[in-house]
Amino acid sequence: MIFDIAVLGGGPAGMAAATEAACGGARVALLEESPAPGGQVYRAPPLGFVTKPDRDRQEGDALRAALAASGATIHTGCRVWGLGGGPLVPEGQANTPFSLSALAADGAPFTVQARALILCCGTHERIIPFPGWTLPGVIGLAAATILLKAQGVLPGRRVVVAGAGPLLYAVAAKLLTGGASVAAVVDAATQVEWLRALPALAARADLLAQGAVWRAKLLAARVPILAGAQVTAAEGDNALKRVRVGERIIEADALCIGHGLVPATEATRTFRALHVHRPEDGGWVPVLDAHQRTSVPLLYAAGDGAGVRGAAAAPAAGRVAALTALQDLGIHAGAPERLSTENAALARARRAGAAMARMMALRPAMIEAIPPETIICRCEGVTRAKIEEAAAAGAGTINQLKHFTRCGMGPCQGRMCGEAAGALLANARGVSVADLGFATGRIPLRPVPMASILGDFDYADIPVPAPAPI
Amino acid sequence: MKARFDAAVIGAGVMGCATALFLARGGMRVVLLDRGEICREASGVNAGTLTMQMTRAALIPYALHAHEMWMNMPAWCAGGDVLATACPGLSVAFTDAEAAMLEERARIRREAGAPIELIDGRAAQVIEPGLADGVKLAGHCPIDGFASAYLTGRAFRAALQEAGVTLMEAIPVRGIDGRFVLDTPAGVIAAQRVVLAGGVWLEDMAAWLGVTLPIKVLINQLVVTERLPPVMRTVLGVASGLLSLKQYANGTVLIGGGWQGIGDRARGGLAVRPENFLGNVRLAAHTVPALRNARVVRSWLGLEAETADALPAIGPVPGIDDAWIIGSVHSGYTSGPYMGRILAQAILGEAPELPLFPINRLLQERSNAI
Numbered sequence: 153m154i155f156d157i158a159v160l161g162g163g164p165a166g167m168a169a170a171t172e173a174a175c176g177g178a179r180v181a182l183l184e185e186s187p188a189p190g191g192q193v194y195r196a197p198p199l200g201f202v203t204k205p206d207r208d209r210q211e212g213d214a215l216r217a218a219l220a221a222s223g224a225t226i227h228t229g230c231r232v233w234g235l236g237g238g239p240l241v242p243e244g245q246a247n248t249p250f251s252l253s254a255l256a257a258d259g260a261p262f263t264v265q266a267r268a269l270i271l272c273c274g275t276h277e278r279i280i281p282f283p284g285w286t287l288p289g290v291i292g293l294a295a296a297t298i299l300l301k302a303q304g305v306l307p308g309r310r311v312v313v314a315g316a317g318p319l320l321y322a323v324a325a326k327l328l329t330g331g332a333s334v335a336a337v338v339d340a341a342t343q344v345e346w347l348r349a350l351p352a353l354a355a356r357a358d359l360l361a362q363g364a365v366w367r368a369k370l371l372a373a374r375v376p377i378l379a380g381a382q383v384t385a386a387e388g389d390n391a392l393k394r395v396r397v398g399e400r401i402i403e404a405d406a407l408c409i410g411h412g413l414v415p416a417t418e419a420t421r422t423f424r425a426l427h428v429h430r431p432e433d434g435g436w437v438p439v440l441d442a443h444q445r446t447s448v449p450l451l452y453a454a455g456d457g458a459g460v461r462g463a464a465a466a467p468a469a470g471r472v473a474a475l476t477a478l479q480d481l482g483i484h485a486g487a488p489e490r491l492s493t494e495n496a497a498l499a500r501a502r503r504a505g506a507a508m509a510r511m512m513a514l515r516p517a518m519i520e521a522i523p524p525e526t527i528i529c530r531c532e533g534v535t536r537a538k539i540e541e542a543a544a545a546g547a548g549t550i551n552q553l554k555h556f557t558r559c560g561m562g563p564c565q566g567r568m569c570g571e572a573a574g575a576l577l578a579n580a581r582g583v584s585v586a587d588l589g590f591a592t593g594r595i596p597l598r599p600v601p602m603a604s605i606l607g608d609f610d611y612a613d614i615p616v617p618a619p620a621p622i
Numbered sequence: 623m624k625a626r627f628d629a630a631v632i633g634a635g636v637m638g639c640a641t642a643l644f645l646a647r648g649g650m651r652v653v654l655l656d657r658g659e660i661c662r663e664a665s666g667v668n669a670g671t672l673t674m675q676m677t678r679a680a681l682i683p684y685a686l687h688a689h690e691m692w693m694n695m696p697a698w699c700a701g702g703d704v705l706a707t708a709c710p711g712l713s714v715a716f717t718d719a720e721a722a723m724l725e726e727r728a729r730i731r732r733e734a735g736a737p738i739e740l741i742d743g744r745a746a747q748v749i750e751p752g753l754a755d756g757v758k759l760a761g762h763c764p765i766d767g768f769a770s771a772y773l774t775g776r777a778f779r780a781a782l783q784e785a786g787v788t789l790m791e792a793i794p795v796r797g798i799d800g801r802f803v804l805d806t807p808a809g810v811i812a813a814q815r816v817v818l819a820g821g822v823w824l825e826d827m828a829a830w831l832g833v834t835l836p837i838k839v840l841i842n843q844l845v846v847t848e849r850l851p852p853v854m855r856t857v858l859g860v861a862s863g864l865l866s867l868k869q870y871a872n873g874t875v876l877i878g879g880g881w882q883g884i885g886d887r888a889r890g891g892l893a894v895r896p897e898n899f900l901g902n903v904r905l906a907a908h909t910v911p912a913l914r915n916a917r918v919v920r921s922w923l924g925l926e927a928e929t930a931d932a933l934p935a936i937g938p939v940p941g942i943d944d945a946w947i948i949g950s951v952h953s954g955y956t957s958g959p960y961m962g963r964i965l966a967q968a969i970l971g972e973a974p975e976l977p978l979f980p981i982n983r984l985l986q987e988r989s990n991a992i
């Protein structure tokens with residue numbers, strides 16, 4: 153069966169897109185890696201696990217309920233590794249339906265085909281490397297959120313929370329609630345930056361209130377908040393013992409750190425959509441028209457994967473993408489009012505989101521502060537010094553840097569290091585990151601076990617093409 | 623216009639780089655241009671097999687010389703290195719039909735100078751403990767090996783600069799007016815000689831000179847695994863040539879063999895064909911069963927050029943003095959540096975050590991020389 157619309161990613165954007173599309177009369181399939189839809193922010197707790205229903209939970213539950221009632225086919229716990237079809241066809245042939253190869257929760261392979269594809273792939277966390285960042289005990293803010301939200305697990309007993317953006321305070325507050333002691337919050341943003349963001353945030357009184365609650369909680373627990381500061385080193389022999397913030401040494405057994413979010417563009421890059429580098433959106437993002445269309449026909453992107461704008465903006469973006477796809481497919485000719493309502497909601501939410509995204513954008517000073525021997529690409533052990541050596545030896549693009557150093561060629565395929573490596577290379581070459589291009593998108597989207605794709609086969613059945621001439 | 627350069631080499635793949643290097647070493651002022659970056663097309667994304675058993679018989683004498691060049695690359699390439707590693711090569715047959723093909727092909731290659739001996743499955747497993755059971759016959763070539771092709775650009779770069787070659791990256795040549803004025807976005811570049819080294823784009827380049835040289839485009843797929851503990855220690859293929867396997871020092875295993883993907887000259891290597899991806903990894907896992915436990919990290923594609931008779935295009939461009947061409951060499955990474963050396967010898971007015979592959983045989987029609 154060929155679906156009308158496939159939605160990749162079941163965060164707020166994906167849930168809303170699938171719901172809207174299915175309610176609009178399309179046959180819809182949603183594919184999501186987690187055991188339940190929800191995404192990073194509205195992550196559902198595991199079955200039989202009772203967590204107090206906070207605001208995030210309530211909004212997430214509402215989106216989940218609407219999705220469940222929409223009639224969309226939902227594949228959760230599945231790992232999508234292969235992408236094909238669409239524009240990826242031989243020369244001169246018309247585009248075909250998109251195809252997504254996935255492994256189900258039980259490891260069984262399956263494929264979903266659809267005429268249109270809405271990508272709601274979210275973000276990766278940005279961690280700007282510093283000495284000791286690869287030590288056990290150092291984890292991302294997003295990873296900490298997963299531990300706390302989905303499993304109710306504390307990353308440590310005495311935790312330093314560091315980085316940039318609102319997630320910092322959310323994680324710190326949740327750690328306190330969970331019973332951990334928060335040794336310090338180290339915020340790269342200064343008080344002034346927060347004050348500057350206020351007017352834009354005022355459009356979202358709910359977010360402001362939420363932030364105030366988190367802050368009050370930290371204040372009550374007398375958690376030191378170091379503003380305009382950054383972690384200079386994580387230390388310990390085999391695991392984290394101390395966190396250095398300039399002269400200050402803080403004992404801790406966990407460091408939750410994140411410097412913002414980077415849109416996940418593997419899928420749009422694989423489909424060869426046009427991209428543009430916009431630091432305020434988190435980095436490279438697909439070029440979109442006003443209705444979430446990418447440059448590839450019938451391929452749409454919504455949510456943070458299309459530019460970091462936050463959870464509040466995501467559902468509206470997902471709905472706009474779905475309404476546009478319905479229209480482009482000729483399933484549902486006109487919902488102009490709905491489209492303009494959602495577009496207006498999107499614009500409002502985007503203003504607040506943009507203020508946050510600016511605060512979470514890459515900070516050039518942090519890049520400059522990385523010592524030469526610090527590892528940037530942890531998969532391949534490439535240091536800052538090696539990147540600069542390659543730049544001097546003639547590596548002038550990201551793809552060339554890969555060839556010169558293997559930076560970004562390991563299992564994470566540059567998801568972790570891509571941004572820092574790009575900024576370092578750009579500085580060393582005296583150009584902007586946009587001039588360096590981005591790594592070519594290739595499948596698999598995630599490392600995929602060979603055993604799970606091989607299936608049962610007879611040697612004789614392998615369709616061996618004619619051999620080359622001797 | 624007064625020519626600034628004695629020679630302009632267009633296309634900085636392994637063919638263009640080697641030719642430019644040896645021309646400069648021979649005393650010429652050389653400019654080497656690429657529309658992208660040095661060795662980022664076929665020469666930087668290929669499977670790096672330095673092989674006799676996949677090389678066409680006619681090219682084996684060249685490949686043997688080139689193998690030696692790769693193995694001591696730092697010595698002639700100003701320290702540049704692609705981590706070339708010598709190891710035995712095995713080409714295996716699982717069926718009677720493959721065994722028959724292997725016997726014939728091994729004989730022809732042996733006659734051409736490749737020291738290939740035929741051994742049984744058990745003997746092959748002694749040489750390659752990772753090899754599956756069920757091998758009926760194997761061709762064993764002690765001279766084989768592999769390199770990390772992605773390092774090729776870095777490896778040539780310093781040597782080219784040291785030899786005084788002017789390397790111009792990200793400068794596409796758009797055409798050639800007169801003898802020889804190259805039209806580029808960076809302005810015109812004049813040279814007394816021109817060498818076309820454009821890989822699959824040779825057809826376009828030949829057309830600049832009014833020469834019609836059809837070049838077929840092969841879209842080869844490759845797959846690489848994550849780092850694994852040692853699972854194999856040879857370069858391994860099957861008799862049909864449709865598998866090439868090797869494990870690098872870092873533990874990754876590269877799976878290739880010329881399975882075709884989707885792409886073309888204009889768009890490059892676009893995407894793998896799912897059925898060919900599956901066929902390729904099945905063949906690999908059948909041959910080295912330990913690969914079943916590996917995870918695939920990335921696949922990619924590259925474009926390989928082929929002439930009508932699948933033999934190289936290396937030599938003068940007929941009817942146009944001082945215009946030369948090099949490319950379309952089967953298993954061309956293996957032979958590349960040597961091909962560049964002998965073409966440079968010819969351009970420098972010396973007798974090439976081994977004969978070139980003039981393209982007269984391939985031309986359908988030709989307009990008047992410019």
Ligand SMILES: Cc1cc2nc3c(=O)[nH]c(=O)nc-3n(C[C@H](O)[C@H](O)[C@H](O)COP(=O)(O)OP(=O)(O)OC[C@H]3O[C@@H](n4cnc5c(N)ncnc54)[C@H](O)[C@@H]3O)c2cc1C
Nearest residue numbers: 633635636637657665668669671795821924953954955956
């Ligand atoms: C995936 C794959 C795997 C392979 N595996 C092996 C293997 O294991 N062993 C082996 O021996 N061989 C292998 N080969 C073959 C080998 O890679 C090629 O034969 C060889 O690299 C060709 O070199 P080249 O310099 O002719 O072409 P290329 O490396 O393609 O170089 C041509 C250059 O010309 C440039 N160019 C094009 N148009 C212009 C223009 N208008 N102006 C300026 N520059 C231009 C291009 O940018 C390019 O850099 C493989 C090939 C592929 C694609």
